Amino acid sequence: MRVANLAGRAVLVDGTADARMIDVAEASDGRFGPDPQSLFDDWAAFTQWAASAELRDGTLVAEQVFGAPVPRPRQVFAIGLNYAEHAAEAGYPPDSMPVTFTKFPSSIVGPDVVVELPEGHVDWEVELVVVIGKKAHKVDRESAWDHVAGLTIGQDISERITQLQGSAPQFSLGKSFPGFGPTGPWLVTSDEFTDRDDLAISCSLSGEEMQSSRTGMMLYDVPELLVRLSAVCPLLPGDIIFSGTPSGIGNRRTPQRFIAPDDVLVSEIEGIGTLVTRFSATASQ
Numbered sequence: 001m002r003v004a005n006l007a008g009r010a011v012l013v014d015g016t017a018d019a020r021m022i023d024v025a026e027a028s029d030g031r032f033g034p035d036p037q038s039l040f041d042d043w044a045a046f047t048q049w050a051a052s053a054e055l056r057d058g059t060l061v062a063e064q065v066f067g068a069p070v071p072r073p074r075q076v077f078a079i080g081l082n083y084a085e086h087a088a089e090a091g092y093p094p095d096s097m098p099v100t101f102t103k104f105p106s107s108i109v110g111p112d113v114v115v116e117l118p119e120g121h122v123d124w125e126v127e128l129v130v131v132i133g134k135k136a137h138k139v140d141r142e143s144a145w146d147h148v149a150g151l152t153i154g155q156d157i158s159e160r161i162t163q164l165q166g167s168a169p170q171f172s173l174g175k176s177f178p179g180f181g182p183t184g185p186w187l188v189t190s191d192e193f194t195d196r197d198d199l200a201i202s203c204s205l206s207g208e209e210m211q212s213s214r215t216g217m218m219l220y221d222v223p224e225l226l227v228r229l230s231a232v233c234p235l236l237p238g239d240i241i242f243s244g245t246p247s248g249i250g251n252r253r254t255p256q257r258f259i260a261p262d263d264v265l266v267s268e269i270e271g272i273g274t275l276v277t278r279f280s281a282t283a284s285q
């Protein structure tokens with residue numbers, strides 16, 4: 001099933017070409033929703049109800065602009081250097097622990113937003129985003145996927161000067177300007193994928209392909225990330241994990257390339273869809 005955020009209300013979306021959607025709160029007589037974030041409080045009951053929901057008479061999805069499928073995560077985890085080729089281009093050896101930082105929740109937005117570029121070198125990082133559906137503390141690999149509500153597409157947009165200045169990198173700050181965490185267009189539950197552990201992932205900037213890989217190339221796959229993160233922090237329902245980016249970032253291209261005003265960033269993951277992000281110039285002070 002696919003769950004989206006339409007103007008702050010949870011909607012169930014049909015995955016077919018003639019996609020239709022229904023308002024969760026209306027269709028469930030108020031049992032679930034309308035706040036998309038509240039679905040994660042009782043995700044198992046919600047998915048059980050949603051499996052029997054009738055989408056045929058819903059509204060057409062075409063031309064709708066959705067918000068972030070997880071609008072207010074309590075914790076946002078982000079993983080660096082999780083693909084070998086990206087670790088190599090970034091100049092780091094693969095680590096014995098997933099390199100972990102946060103994107104502060106104020107940076108999280110939905111699809112089809114216009115991000116105002118701050119001063120500096122703004123770069124792209126397409127990532128698979130994992131959404132937690134059940135509290136996970138000290139989980140093992142075998143049960144890890146049972147704690148996942150679903151997957152969505154994310155961009156870990158990064159301003160490289162802020163990120164890399166100083167004697168120790170400022171990953172969390174450099175990746176948390178307003179709008180730097182586009183997500184969406186919807187959450188797709190993991191049962192929808194033929195192979196949830198190996199999905200094509202790519203992004204293009206104004207029509208030129210910049211990144212193309214498969215999530216099966218991750219050094220730490222989704223179960224391993226849940227094992228390692230939950231060994232320290234309890235992962236809470238409605239938390240999200242940006243799982244790392246493949247090679248092809250602008251900072252390591254020759255010549256370097258960064259996002260310019262009017263660029264269009266299109267991010268794709270197999271079985272989820274397309275996330276479009278636009279940009280505008282720095283507003284004058």
Ligand code: ZN
Binds near residue numbers: 078080125156242
């Ligand atoms: Zn990243």
